[in-house]
Amino acid sequence: MLTKKSRCFSGLLFLALAVTVSCNLSDDQSGLFSEPERYKLGEFTADGVTVAAYSEAPLDMGFHHIYFEVHEDGALLDRPEITFTTMMHMENHSHASPHQNPSAERDPDAGLFRGWAIFTMPSGMMGSWELIVSVRDPDADGREVEGVIDIEIEESARVRTFMADSGQRYVLTLVQPKNPRTGLNDLVVTLHQRESMMHFPPVKTALFDFEPWMPSMDHGSSNNVDPVHDSDGFYHGKVNFSMTGDWELRFDIHREDEHLGEFVFALDF
Ligand SMILES: [Cu+2]
Structure with missing residues (x-):
């Protein structure tokens, strides 16, 4: 928060237009970045809908909460219906892993939509992992978008x-x-x-x-x-x-x- 505000302040000295834009962004997302343990996995934009995914730490084999946030044309969506699957693409086949979709309500601590996933293999020679996410907005005629977020999974013994x-x-x-x-x-x-x-x-x-x-x-x-x-x-x-x-x-x-x-x-x- 502090660094973002001071960045906005120094920006004010140079270019008022840029300041307006970046301050709006930081205000909008301040809930996310005041949580120091939030780790951004990636995001995609499809049809004006931006979906971002977060974890509590860099991903490794084992259990992780996965958090989602959805913006449409820059505004937070109140009640997106988010579903996702883990997917690992290997040489001869693809497979998923145990996971659970986010609940319909925001997690009260994080302010984001929280599900979880268990990653069963590390990324690397064997293959690569992604999250396939789809979001349906019941407030916009049930419009649905889907996208992919590439993720890296470190080795672990869990x-x-x-x-x-x-x-x-x-x-x-x-x-x-x-x-x-x-x-x-x-x-x-x-x-x-x-x-x-x-x-x-x-x-x-x-x-x-x-x-x-x-x-x-x-x-x-x-x-x-x-x-x-x-x-x-x-x-x-x-x-x-x-x-x-x-x-x-x-x-x-x-x-x-x-x-x-x-x-x-x-x-x-
Ligand atoms: Cu695999």
Whole structure:
């Protein structure tokens, strides 16, 4: 805000017309840029409608909130209907990943329309990712525009894509803790089934046995809580880190009568 205002002020000394334009822009978008953790992924304009996407950090493999804002001819749209899909284009095929469309109401904290996505692979040699976004304005005869925002996904160790003995494929994601600390931490994992390259329904009936382990000192900890299903494939529990260091989060997962497998996420802090 301050830098934008001072830029406008110095601009005033030189060119009044440019000042008017840039000050209007900064006023319009001040809600976005006063949030320091907002990271702009990109935007597109189609048919006079500009759609911008934001995240809370540069994207890497795993869970991310995705925020959207929509302008039409420079004015904010009050109630755009936003849908999107993740898409990775690889050499021989394309595939999506688990994601959820933004709700119809603005997120009260961010002032933007918030959905989420789980990225299952890194960008690079294997392929490239994009968000395909469409927006329908119910206040403008239901007019719909669609566009693409290219995104970069960094490598991370927070996602496992695996095949169970049944041949069914799954996506397991460690959502929390994102910033682990000594003591009791929220533990959140998600489980999705890869029904097809484009469809990843949540798994709501899995049972998680959970144990943290410190390999270097060969001990676990007490007061942990196995994650249980909350909603939409999100499982909530607690992990107790009795000290800092190298920890493994060990999960043993069943679904109905099937053993899906054992999975380990390493955390070092
Ligand atoms: Cu891929």
